[in-house]
Amino acid sequence: MTEKTVFSLQGRHILVTGASSGIGLNICRSIVTSGGKVTGVARRVDLLSEMVKELGEDNASFIEADLASDAGIEKVVAGIPEINGLVHAVGISKLSPLKFIKRQSLEEVMNVNYFSMVLLLAQITRHKKLQRNTNSSVVLISSVAQQIGTKSSLLYTGSKGAMSAASRVIANELSSQKIRVNTIEPGMVQTAMASEMEDVLSKEAIEKDKAQYPLGYGTPEDVANAAIFLLSDASKWMTGQSLTLDGGRYKLLD
Amino acid sequence: MDKNQFLQSFAEQFDDTDPSAITIDTKFKEIDEWSSMIALMIIAMVDENYNKKITGADLRETETIGQLFERLSAK
Numbered sequence: 001m002t003e004k005t006v007f008s009l010q011g012r013h014i015l016v017t018g019a020s021s022g023i024g025l026n027i028c029r030s031i032v033t034s035g036g037k038v039t040g041v042a043r044r045v046d047l048l049s050e051m052v053k054e055l056g057e058d059n060a061s062f063i064e065a066d067l068a069s070d071a072g073i074e075k076v077v078a079g080i081p082e083i084n085g086l087v088h089a090v091g092i093s094k095l096s097p098l099k100f101i102k103r104q105s106l107e108e109v110m111n112v113n114y115f116s117m118v119l120l121l122a123q124i125t126r127h128k129k130l131q132r133n134t135n136s137s138v139v140l141i142s143s144v145a146q147q148i149g150t151k152s153s154l155l156y157t158g159s160k161g162a163m164s165a166a167s168r169v170i171a172n173e174l175s176s177q178k179i180r181v182n183t184i185e186p187g188m189v190q191t192a193m194a195s196e197m198e199d200v201l202s203k204e205a206i207e208k209d210k211a212q213y214p215l216g217y218g219t220p221e222d223v224a225n226a227a228i229f230l231l232s233d234a235s236k237w238m239t240g241q242s243l244t245l246d247g248g249r250y251k252l253l254d
Numbered sequence: 255m256d257k258n259q260f261l262q263s264f265a266e267q268f269d270d271t272d273p274s275a276i277t278i279d280t281k282f283k284e285i286d287e288w289s290s291m292i293a294l295m296i297i298a299m300v301d302e303n304y305n306k307k308i309t310g311a312d313l314r315e316t317e318t319i320g321q322l323f324e325r326l327s328a329k
Contacts, residue, residue: 095294095297095298096298097291097294097295097298099295100295100298100299100301100302151290151291151294152291152294152298203310203314204314205290205310
């Protein structure tokens with residue numbers, strides 16, 4: 001990056017959770033491409049090491065931690081310097097019709113997708129690790145699922161709905177420090193997590209769903225580009241918002 | 255895996271279909287009430303009762319409940 005544009009992340013250090021694969025990994029790549037530094041968090045050391053190797057040790061580092069536990073969150077908060085942004089991309093999905101939902105699966109999905117976000121941000125702000133008054137930015141990867149009612153998606157949808165609702169409260173609480181908080185709500189993105197879904201559902205069901213996206217399914221890069229916008233000064237007047245990326249799926253109806 | 259127990263659990267996923275009309279030789283995708291939602295119920299039932307994962311291919315490549323049972327038993 002030679003010329004600094006309003007989309008540049010030069011001089012910014014961003015923490016990314018769920019950094020070992022899919023959307024999180026692509027966001028790490030885009031942060032470095034945009035001139036920033038990244039610290040990735042995930043459980044898989046081998047994949048995190050590959051990420052750092054790919055992006056270079058001067059630009060990228062990692063912390064191995066399980067954000068579903070308090071110990072993991074403490075490890076991350078203790079291991080980071082003052083940062084300029086956070087992208088929370090860690091997430092799991094599990095299809096289950098309502099009548100099969102049990103406390104265990106509900107707690108598992110809420111813990112990874114929602115509790116980790118709230119508890120990590122609580123500790124980051126308590127320890128003043130997000131730089132104040134310098135246009136720091138928090139980007140939460142939610143889902144368009146939380147705007148609609150896809151059958152069997154309750155575990156995932158409920159967790160993302162909680163995330164999107166909470167983001168507005170957090171945005172309000174942090175606004176006096178000029179820390180911005182926004183969510184990205186993607187539709188179907190081609191990732192390993194989505195491939196697992198394809199394995200469960202029939203190919204025909206996937207093809208039928210895909211046909212309803214005027215611009216097709218998204219890629220992790222599409223989501224990463226939106227994350228760069230939200231992390232950068234290009235969006236410095238934007239907080240408490242949800243950015244839907246769904247290739248026109250839910251607003252452009254035949 | 256017990257075949258009769260599987261049949262009973264399979265039939266329980268339907269709300270509007272008389273369980274007695276569902277036999278081990280029933281072509282399950284021809285049941286009027288069959289839908290993507292019922293398919294998801296069957297997947298969840300098999301996961302819960304047998305701790306086994308069935309895939310879209312398992313449902314697509316079998317016709318009768320008995321065939322699905324045999325395929326699952328082999329997993």
